[in-house]
Amino acid sequence: MTRRVRVVDSHTGGEPTRVVVSGGPDLGTGPVSQKLDRFRSEYDTFRSAVVNEPRGNDAIVGALLCEPSDPSCDAGVIFFNNVGYLGMCGHGTIGLMVTLAHLGRIRGGVCRLETPPGIVDAHLLDDGRVTIRNVASYRSAVHVPVEAPGIGRVYGDIAWGGNWFFLCSGHGQELALDRLDELTDFAWRIRQGLTAHGITGSDGGEIDHIELFGHPTAPGADSKNFVLCPGKAYDRSPCGTGTSAKLACLYADGKLRPGETWRQESIVGSVFEGTVSVVNGKVYPEITGSAYVNADAELILDDRDPFCYGIRTAGALVTPAVLPTGTS
């Protein structure tokens, strides 16, 4: 059996997003968080087929559009990667907006999106940039010590920005693009330390993103980061949810007031602008960035292909290799 899946690829500050436009699984009805459970338990092979090699690579974040359950929303979206599923994805939401413009589905203005952790407003600006108002973000713990194997004790804050982050400054690492292997190894050891010592987010969620901060090099930037994603790929963008987590920490420390701009540079030199608004004591980060569409294609899922569902990497496939009964 062969299935065809239409996708549109884009990159946001260098970080790729692949939006599934048609041919994806039918996830039924209910809130997007429930659809995510169905996606994970019944159609994980589809996730792997779309983003993993040989069609994709470890850096690609997939986005599956679905019906929202909240009547105030225009669409629902579930983000996924090489090893599983994300809560929210900032660069992916910016990529989704330019993809919808490319498809002629929006011309500008605001789209309200239902994501598993909550509602996100995304605004396609006149100059082509996109501003997202993320889910409420917060710091849950300050200056937490972690014993990282082979490194020793490192300290960092734990914050939620739609995913859980460990945010670490003063680590002694130079953040430079020619040090990707060293930075990946360093951040991965912190991740292992968090897991080994049972350190989680305040809701018990796994801290699966590690964010290292250093001095900026881009003109006008306030800080540079290196973000290690759950499947060991580094984020080429400054990471929308990671920047949200950073903004929540800055606000909590009294270092960023509502409406002030923070410019976060990525390890490849791309920059997001961030600010916060505070409503009923909750901090809502707003992130602005640019994305570009770079492919409009059809994936072919041919059952006879031994690697039809992707090459198994860190997060081995758990579901049998069945094709979803899809919408197209």
Ligand code: PYC
């Ligand atoms: O931009 O939020 C983000 C993100 C998460 C993982 C990769 N990018």
